[in-house]
Amino acid sequence: MSDSTEVRSYTVRLELVDRPGELLRALSPIAEHGGNLLSIFHERGNVTPRGHIPVEVDMEATPEQFDGIVDALRDEGINVIQAGAEQYTEELTVVLVGHLVNTDLSNTLERIQSATGANVDDLSLSAPEGDEGISSARVRLSTNAGGAESALETIRAVADDKDLRVIEPLTAGETA
Amino acid sequence: MRLAVVGAGAVGSSVAELAGEYGHTVTALADSGGAVVDPDGIDVDGALERKDAEGTVGTASVADALAGAYDVLVEATPTTLGDAEPGFGNVKTALERDRHVVLANKGPVAERYGEVRELERESAGEVYLEATVGGAMPVLSTIADFGAEHIEAARGVLNGTANFVLSRMAAEGLDYEHVLAEAQDLGVAEADPSFDVEGTDAALKCVILANVLYDREYTLSDAAVEGIRDLPGSALELAAEDGRTIRLIGEVQDGAIRVGPRLIPEHGALAVTGTRNIVELETEHAGLLDISGRGAGGPETATAVLADIGRLSE
Numbered sequence A: 001m002s003d004s005t006e007v008r009s010y011t012v013r014l015e016l017v018d019r020p021g022e023l024l025r026a027l028s029p030i031a032e033h034g035g036n037l038l039s040i041f042h043e044r045g046n047v048t049p050r051g052h053i054p055v056e057v058d059m060e061a062t063p064e065q066f067d068g069i070v071d072a073l074r075d076e077g078i079n080v081i082q083a084g085a086e087q088y089t090e091e092l093t094v095v096l097v098g099h100l101v102n103t104d105l106s107n108t109l110e111r112i113q114s115a116t117g118a119n120v121d122d123l124s125l126s127a128p129e130g131d132e133g134i135s136s137a138r139v140r141l142s143t144n145a146g147g148a149e150s151a152l153e154t155i156r157a158v159a160d161d162k163d164l165r166v167i168e169p170l171t172a173g174e175t176a
Numbered sequence B: 001m002r003l004a005v006v007g008a009g010a011v012g013s014s015v016a017e018l019a020g021e022y023g024h025t026v027t028a029l030a031d032s033g034g035a036v037v038d039p040d041g042i043d044v045d046g047a048l049e050r051k052d053a054e055g056t057v058g059t060a061s062v063a064d065a066l067a068g069a070y071d072v073l074v075e076a077t078p079t080t081l082g083d084a085e086p087g088f089g090n091v092k093t094a095l096e097r098d099r100h101v102v103l104a105n106k107g108p109v110a111e112r113y114g115e116v117r118e119l120e121r122e123s124a125g126e127v128y129l130e131a132t133v134g135g136a137m138p139v140l141s142t143i144a145d146f147g148a149e150h151i152e153a154a155r156g157v158l159n160g161t162a163n164f165v166l167s168r169m170a171a172e173g174l175d176y177e178h179v180l181a182e183a184q185d186l187g188v189a190e191a192d193p194s195f196d197v198e199g200t201d202a203a204l205k206c207v208i209l210a211n212v213l214y215d216r217e218y219t220l221s222d223a224a225v226e227g228i229r230d231l232p233g234s235a236l237e238l239a240a241e242d243g244r245t246i247r248l249i250g251e252v253q254d255g256a257i258r259v260g261p262r263l264i265p266e267h268g269a270l271a272v273t274g275t276r277n278i279v280e281l282e283t284e285h286a287g288l289l290d291i292s293g294r295g296a297g298g299p300e301t302a303t304a305v306l307a308d309i310g311r312l313s314e
Helices: A022-032 A063-075 A106-118 A148-161 B010-022 B044-054 B062-067 B089-095 B107-111 B114-122 B138-146 B160-172 B176-186 B201-212 B235-243 B298-310
Strands: A006-016 A036-042 A053-061 A079-083 A092-096 A121-128 A135-143 A165-169 B002-006 B024-030 B035-036 B072-075 B098-105 B153-156 B223-225 B246-251 B257-266 B275-281 B288-294
Touching: A006 A063, A022 A036, A022 A053, A022 A063, A036 B107, A053 A063, A063 A079, A063 A092, A079 A121, A092 A148, A092 B235, A092 B257, A106 A121, A106 A135, A106 A148, A121 B235, A135 A148, A135 B235, A148 A165, A148 B044, B002 B010, B002 B062, B010 B024, B010 B044, B010 B072, B010 B107, B024 B044, B035 B062, B044 B138, B062 B089, B072 B298, B089 B098, B089 B107, B098 B298, B107 B114, B107 B201, B138 B153, B138 B275, B138 B288, B153 B257, B160 B176, B160 B235, B160 B246, B160 B275, B201 B223, B201 B257, B223 B275, B235 B246
Parallel strands: A165 B257, B002 B024, B002 B072, B072 B098, B223 B257
Antiparallel strands: A006 A053, A006 A079, A036 A053, A092 A135, A092 A165, A121 A135, B024 B035, B153 B246, B153 B275, B246 B257, B275 B288
């Protein structure tokens, strides 16, 4: 019997924006990809520093279905903090400044993700001068435990390569 | 104490003006063009009026001031890079005469710390430098009280001009050039703001912190420095979307010195606004200690000089 038909139970931890309909939006990819919902723990009282609400979802699915669910959640722009055994425990936010559009922002992000195994959770771009001018992007990454520093080193190297400025978080001492 | 004040800019003049209130006598006051010297005490107001009218405090020479009768040399000439002259030479002259030295000038202790401490060891005089880091804020004396070995890191906002520019950009959604021009109109920024906005001034203060924390000689060339010049307003807007802001932060940790724009929590302790400064000390046994206040200004920095004079042995 191949693994693909073996149904297992999984837990995903999500971080949802506090607005109506968001929970439903997060749950539909699970049903659509054949997952069977077991329980939903919605921690309304426990808001993250950014004002988001942590939600823990237990489900049953085959490994293939589960991979599809996690990908679909991320495609929906839902922040997956933890998926199955894979824990994304460290977050890193940087602001990049420079000719981001001209230097191919998606390539920049791809290079960062592939070199570090980090996941880009959130991206916000501001290009008031248009594609040719100086723009800024805020990038939030999640990395495996202890991976933030090496992700930062990769970001510095990629930025150096593309002549971008990196505004790094001040990590020590204060919780960013 | 009898004070010889060399340098009659905002800080030197304020020290001379406030000295009497703190029980001291000014026996010499010098600027780059001349000096006034009197072992019984000079007429400070008269000297400063003469400077306004004639461009210099008096007709004696700086050498006369350094050779005169005083217990403490207050070195308040402008900070220079490289050889840190004439500040370093003034410090040397006073220590070789076994006089105490209180510095407001960052140059000698940011660029030639080892030599200054060597001269101090050979002298009966002591060297204090509270005023060189964070104006009125008691940063170096706090480090001395805790013991440098019990401080694991120091970080903070150490330049009022850069902080003014960034906090105005964040609050008003304006661009760098616009806010800088406004700061220049208000007299917060110099006509040539490079020293502040390129991070040099903050870096010199971090170098001094590193020298004191690790008791070895660092200079500006040991610091990784990035300024805030031409930072777009959009960078601050994006930071604000996520509850953060950007400040020019200097850090001294694990023997490394870094200055650059950093993302910090919008409502965190380090997000001071305007020309306010803050230094956060990470202590070994007492967690974080924040010292905030006016990091520059004549009377403000003069209070740090006068506090140092109070620490000197008679």
